[in-house]
Amino acid sequence: xxxxxxxxxxxxxxxxxxxxxxxxxxxxxxxxxxxxxxxxxxxxxxxxxxxxxxxxxxxxxxxxxxxxxxxxxxxxxxxxxxxxxxxxxxxxxxxxxxxxxxxxxxxxxxxxxxxxxxxxxxxxxxxxxxxxxxxxxxxxxxxxxxxxxxxxxxxxxxxxxxxxxxxxxxxxxxxxxxxxxxxxxxxxxxxxxxxxxxxxxxxxxxxxxxxxxxxxxxxxxxxxxxxxxxxxxxxxx
Numbered sequence: 001x002x003x004x005x006x007x008x009x010x011x012x013x014x015x016x017x018x019x020x021x022x023x024x025x026x027x028x029x030x031x032x033x034x035x036x037x038x039x040x041x042x043x044x045x046x047x048x049x050x051x052x053x054x055x056x057x058x059x060x061x062x063x064x065x066x067x068x069x070x071x072x073x074x075x076x077x078x079x080x081x082x083x084x085x086x087x088x089x090x091x092x093x094x095x096x097x098x099x100x101x102x103x104x105x106x107x108x109x110x111x112x113x114x115x116x117x118x119x120x121x122x123x124x125x126x127x128x129x130x131x132x133x134x135x136x137x138x139x140x141x142x143x144x145x146x147x148x149x150x151x152x153x154x155x156x157x158x159x160x161x162x163x164x165x166x167x168x169x170x171x172x173x174x175x176x177x178x179x180x181x182x183x184x185x186x187x188x189x190x191x192x193x194x195x196x197x198x199x200x201x202x203x204x205x206x207x208x209x210x211x212x213x214x215x216x217x218x219x220x221x222x223x224x225x226x227x228x229x230x231x232x233x234x235x236x237x
Contacts, residue, residue, distance in 0.1 A: 001113070002092050003046035005037055006084040007099030008054040008075035013220045022057045024099045026224060028231050033218050034060060037097050038070070044109035046095055050088040054078070080190025086180040093121075094172050096193075101168030104230040106213035112171045115209045123176075123206035125197070126169030128215055133157060138165035139194050141208050148206045151194050153187065164208055166194070167215045176200060 011018030014026075024034040034051075041049050049070045053060050064070045075084045085096060095109055103126075112124045125148065130138055135157055142150040142161035152161060170193070179196040186192040197206065216230055217223035 001044075001046055001095055002048040002050065002090045003041035003044070003095040003097060003109075004050045004052065004085055004088045004090070005034070005041065005097050005099050006052045006075075006081060006088075007034060007057065007060060008052050008078070008084050009100065009219070010054070010078065011219075014224075022053075022060055023219060023224075024057075025059055025063065026218065028102070028218075028227055032063065033102060033224075033227070034099055035063075036102060037099060038064070040103070040107055040109050041095060041097055042069070043107050044095060044113050046109075048090075050090065051099075052084045052088050078190075080185075080188070080192055082180050082183055082191035082193040082196050085193055086177060086191070089177045091174055093174060094170075094176060096170040096172065098168040100217060100219035102216045102218055102227050103167075103169070103211065103213040104216055104227070106211055108169050108211040108213055109171075111211055112169060112209050115207060116171050119205070119207050123173055123197075123200070123204060124171040124209050125206060126167050127164045127208045127210045128167040129163050129210060130165045132160070132163050135160040135163060135165065140165055143208055146207050146209070148201060148208050150201065151198055153192075153194055164210060167211070168217075169211070170197075172197070172200075172206075173204065175204065 007024045011023035014023045025032040073087045116124045140152045141164040183196045186195045216227035
């Protein structure tokens with residue numbers, strides 16, 4: 001199993017600091033946030049980690065230089081998450097951990113691997129429950145038990161099929177890259193990973209796993225400060 005960490009975003013919500021320091025390299029205690037995500041991938045059993053970066057984020061490459069299980073690819077154009085993942089195409093199961101999503105309180109990726117094994121190696125998407133009034137901010141699951149029937153991107157509250165949202169972690173078969181290669185642009189003119197997964201669902205089973213930890217979105221200042229508080233709480237206990 002290999003891991004992909006998309007970390008090519010421009011970090012505009014953190015300007016001006018991200019002109020110098022990528023948002024993924026902002027510290028959480030003594031480590032940059034991205035290293036915590038790398039640690040999670042390794043704990044899940046990934047034997048190779050591909051980090052997707054963009055020009056201007058060479059600080060990430062310099063920090064991890066010399067670690068034999070890490071390699072880098074570039075996303076030269078900002079064409080969406082699906083496009084970023086496609087740049088790291090591999091021939092194995094892909095554990096995808098978003099570079100701006102920290103999970104506090106569990107090793108979500110490791111638990112998802114166990115869930116996949118329980119379902120015969122099927123795809124698994126890490127999820128969280130969200131308040132009903134906030135479902136319009138997320139990709140929401142339509143489920144039959146824990147099997148994913150469909151994914152609805154940012155539905156209206158009255159049309160949401162559940163309160164279970166995609167939460168920054170995916171375990172997908174190598175076949176996902178074939179879907180991404182033929183995926184037409186979706187919302188915002190970008191190649192959306194969600195759209196490719198929806199197409200995959202017509203041919204392959206995938207399961208939702210609501211992991212017990214708390215996702216912290218470090219892609220914005222409020223989320224970053226919440227992550228600092230969460231990790232400080234863990235270290236104090």
